[in-house]
Amino acid sequence: MSDETKPGLKSPLRRKLLMGMAALPAVSMLGRPAFADVPATSAVNTTGLAVTDSEVTVGILHSVTGTMAISETGSVEAEKLAIEQINAAGGVLGRKIKFIQEDGASDWPTFAEKAKKLLVNDKCAAVMGCWTSASRKAVLPVFEQYNGMLYYPTFYEGLEQSKNVIYTGQEATQQIIAGLDWVNKTKGAKSFYLLGSDYIWPRTSNKIARKHIENHLQGCKVVGEEYFPLGSTQFNSVINKIKLTKPDVIYAIIVGGSNVAFYKQLKAAGIDLSKQALLTISVTEDEIDGIGGENIAGAYACMKYFQSLDNPNNKAFVPAFKKMWGEKTVIGDVTQAAYLGPWLWKLTVEKAQSFDIDKIAAASPGVEFKGAPEGYVRIHENHHLWSKTRVGRAKADGQYELIYETADLVEPDPFPKGYQ
Amino acid sequence: MINSRFFNRSELLGFLALAVLLLVILPLSLDIFRLNLVAKYLTYAFVGIGLVLCWGYGGILSLGQGVFFGLGGYCMAMYLKLEASSVANTKIQSTPGIPDFMDWNQLTSLPFFWKPFHSFPITLLAILLVPAFFALIIGAAMFKRRVGGVYFAIITQAIAAILTILIVGQQGYTGGINGITDLRTLHGWDIRTDHAKFILYFVEVVLLFGCIVAAQFIRLTKLGRILVAMREQEDRVRFSGYSVANFKIFAFCAAAVFAAIGGAMFTLEVGFMSPSFVGIVPSIEMVIYTAVGGRMSIFGAVWGALLVNFAKTSLSESFPQLWLFGLGALFIAVVLAFPNGLSGIWADHVQPRIDRLLASRKSKSAAGMIADGAPAE
Numbered sequence: 001m002s003d004e005t006k007p008g009l010k011s012p013l014r015r016k017l018l019m020g021m022a023a024l025p026a027v028s029m030l031g032r033p034a035f036a037d038v039p040a041t042s043a044v045n046t047t048g049l050a051v052t053d054s055e056v057t058v059g060i061l062h063s064v065t066g067t068m069a070i071s072e073t074g075s076v077e078a079e080k081l082a083i084e085q086i087n088a089a090g091g092v093l094g095r096k097i098k099f100i101q102e103d104g105a106s107d108w109p110t111f112a113e114k115a116k117k118l119l120v121n122d123k124c125a126a127v128m129g130c131w132t133s134a135s136r137k138a139v140l141p142v143f144e145q146y147n148g149m150l151y152y153p154t155f156y157e158g159l160e161q162s163k164n165v166i167y168t169g170q171e172a173t174q175q176i177i178a179g180l181d182w183v184n185k186t187k188g189a190k191s192f193y194l195l196g197s198d199y200i201w202p203r204t205s206n207k208i209a210r211k212h213i214e215n216h217l218q219g220c221k222v223v224g225e226e227y228f229p230l231g232s233t234q235f236n237s238v239i240n241k242i243k244l245t246k247p248d249v250i251y252a253i254i255v256g257g258s259n260v261a262f263y264k265q266l267k268a269a270g271i272d273l274s275k276q277a278l279l280t281i282s283v284t285e286d287e288i289d290g291i292g293g294e295n296i297a298g299a300y301a302c303m304k305y306f307q308s309l310d311n312p313n314n315k316a317f318v319p320a321f322k323k324m325w326g327e328k329t330v331i332g333d334v335t336q337a338a339y340l341g342p343w344l345w346k347l348t349v350e351k352a353q354s355f356d357i358d359k360i361a362a363a364s365p366g367v368e369f370k371g372a373p374e375g376y377v378r379i380h381e382n383h384h385l386w387s388k389t390r391v392g393r394a395k396a397d398g399q400y401e402l403i404y405e406t407a408d409l410v411e412p413d414p415f416p417k418g419y420q
Numbered sequence: 421m422i423n424s425r426f427f428n429r430s431e432l433l434g435f436l437a438l439a440v441l442l443l444v445i446l447p448l449s450l451d452i453f454r455l456n457l458v459a460k461y462l463t464y465a466f467v468g469i470g471l472v473l474c475w476g477y478g479g480i481l482s483l484g485q486g487v488f489f490g491l492g493g494y495c496m497a498m499y500l501k502l503e504a505s506s507v508a509n510t511k512i513q514s515t516p517g518i519p520d521f522m523d524w525n526q527l528t529s530l531p532f533f534w535k536p537f538h539s540f541p542i543t544l545l546a547i548l549l550v551p552a553f554f555a556l557i558i559g560a561a562m563f564k565r566r567v568g569g570v571y572f573a574i575i576t577q578a579i580a581a582i583l584t585i586l587i588v589g590q591q592g593y594t595g596g597i598n599g600i601t602d603l604r605t606l607h608g609w610d611i612r613t614d615h616a617k618f619i620l621y622f623v624e625v626v627l628l629f630g631c632i633v634a635a636q637f638i639r640l641t642k643l644g645r646i647l648v649a650m651r652e653q654e655d656r657v658r659f660s661g662y663s664v665a666n667f668k669i670f671a672f673c674a675a676a677v678f679a680a681i682g683g684a685m686f687t688l689e690v691g692f693m694s695p696s697f698v699g700i701v702p703s704i705e706m707v708i709y710t711a712v713g714g715r716m717s718i719f720g721a722v723w724g725a726l727l728v729n730f731a732k733t734s735l736s737e738s739f740p741q742l743w744l745f746g747l748g749a750l751f752i753a754v755v756l757a758f759p760n761g762l763s764g765i766w767a768d769h770v771q772p773r774i775d776r777l778l779a780s781r782k783s784k785s786a787a788g789m790i791a792d793g794a795p796a797e
Contacts, residue, residue, distance in 0.1 A: 103740035120453040
């Protein structure tokens with residue numbers, strides 16, 4: 001996508017000119033002297049990252065081809081929007097962000113190869129990327145070995161914490177516990193049927209859900225638990241079982257294209273989601289685009305962000321996103337989390353006054369982003385985010401209507417005691 | 421007949437050219453990151469050599485070589501994972517001392533089939549024997565019943581799909597779709613350092629040449645000739661009193677062992693193994709590398725694996741959204757225009773010119789060099 005960092009510009013006069021030019025937007029925005037904002041490269045970059053006096057290079061590593069492209073495209077778009085906005089606001093420590101985009105091709109080893117390329121070859125100061133847990137697991141050793149910084153946007157199963165990763169999505173407990181409490185309290189739900197695609201995230205999430213239901217909710221029980229291979233499209237037998245057991249809540253963690261078949265077959269089997277409560281943690285506005293709003297209307301989703309959120313940050317974010325990527329785009333939970341990545345990195349760099357990975361890792365806890373479309377987020381000591389949990393109800397137009405949010409930020413707990 | 425010598429002149433040239441490229445030029449000109457990529461490409465060359473034997477010479481098209489690549493890779497990964505999951509490294513788990521994904525899936529003890537992989541010698545044996553045994557079963561079941569051709573290809577493909585589903589489904593025992601990740605040391609030696617990658621590269625190249633020599637040896641024995649004969653006229657071979665099935669099983673097993681060596685090296689070079697190398701798509705890709713390189717040439721298979729993967733990397737770095745189309749077009753073009761692949765181009769267009777050049781220098785003619793059934797590169 002982008003070319004290599006430009007060498008040259010050796011004359012001190014040109015360099016000063018350029019520094020001045022790079023800082024111009026900052027001057028106009030903040031009204032402060034330009035040079036105060038641009039510390040010397042030698043001071044802010046002691047480990048040889050791709051930082052010049054006027055530019056800093058970051059990587060974007062998502063699948064833009066293959067089965068995951070449909071999910072990851074939103075993240076790429078959000079990251080590019082954030083980078084453009086940061087550049088328009090003066091960049092990071094007076095330096096414009098330049099990005100190099102690589103394609104993970106929905107293939108985990110390719111992710112590892114490209115991550116290595118971004119860190120070793122391109123010396124990226126940070127990488128925004130990955131989506132599935134498998135791709136993150138594949139790149140994690142690379143980031144730890146070459147000491148890079150990854151901003152990972154997806155809600156995931158937890159059980160992980162790394163100096164070299166900032167998790168901008170929710171870990172499992174943040175997404176699950178508040179939602180179950182809510183459905184138990186307001187809907188009086190006592191029996192739950194757990195469903196999921198067969199891989200680590202749904203399995204771990206359902207494990208946490210089951211422990212919470214059995215140990216923490218009074219008189220509640222799990223009446224069934226089933227898993228389906230990724231990409232599966234046959235749900236008739238489980239739908240029959242659901243009809244027989246009549247659970248108060250269907251708890252569904254089905255991912256990707258399977259969702260389309262699942263919700264259509266539910267509807268065809270006569271299960272009316274306006275009467276039968278269904279709580280999902282895997283269907284964002286992006287998935288509804290494929291499922292069709294009329295097939296899923298009435299279902300509840302537990303997320304931290306909905307496109308319909310009514311707050312000033314989101315009201316600026318949604319139009320900006322649509323202006324850049326088209327009126328028809330929808331913004332799901334992960335897309336918003338991906339948007340946080342570049343901003344959190346910028347704020348952390350400015351707090352640390354350095355691009356060095358070790359200093360960023362150390363400075364990350366406590367960094368807060370008040371401009372987040374979801375409202376407000378802060379980085380925890382464990383490199384996950386404090387954020388609110390919200391429950392929305394799907395409408396036929398493909399949007400969620402917010403019906404509940406936690407009063408306070410929920411603490412991230414990637415290794416939850418008593419839920420293992 | 422020129423088979424009095426092990427390599428004829430053009431093969432010897434090809435061997436030397438490859439040796440100079442892999443042992444001298446690439447290590448000197450590439451940084452460790454790119455060299456490690458080349459090492460990754462070369463792991464597919466092992467599969468390619470196997471396919472040349474089994475498909476090019478034996479006429480047995482297997483669309484399931486990923487199975488054997490994966491079996492070899494998983495055997496190696498299991499050993500490395502156990503070493504990385506020492507009690508000290510896994511204190512945080514509810515059951516320390518077992519791989520992390522088992523702990524996540526509520527296993528409380530190591531499954532029995534993991535236990536032998538504590539031992540390095542047994543692991544090395546398993547890398548060779550498990551795929552060979554598996555290939556033996558498949559081969560015996562198919563070839564003894566005279567299943568062949570397209571049917572065999574479809575069945576191998578189904579086996580690749582089945583194994584993928586099995587691995588993904590049994591995630592407590594196999595790591596599921598994430599695969600086996602976070603591998604650190606080989607017999608106490610840290611494989612993640614640049615130095616280790618450099619050494620592993622040379623180990624791999626030496627193994628590769630070992631496989632090339634072994635494949636060449638098989639090709640030149642009577643066995644190799646029977647393979648070609650079987651491909652051309654199976655019934656005549658059978659009527660001559662040879663057991664066609666046994667020869668086919670042997671070729672298939674040999675290809676499986678080559679693929680498994682590649683898979684084990686892949687795990688070492690890349691640092692993890694996942695079901696995405698076992699399934700249908702990677703298996704077909706491996707056949708494509710061989711087809712592009714030339715299925716009749718052992719060296720062609722190596723070049724095919726190198727060049728196609730190199731194109732894959734460089735195209736995807738330059739055009740992240742369009743590269744798959746470019747690659748697809750490349751395959752179609754090569755297969756349509758040059759059915760014998762790159763080695764065919766070499767044998768038909770480049771080799772005769774070189775020969776003519778040499779012939780005009782020396783008075784003796786070098787004709788007959790390329791008429792040896794297989795266009796070597």
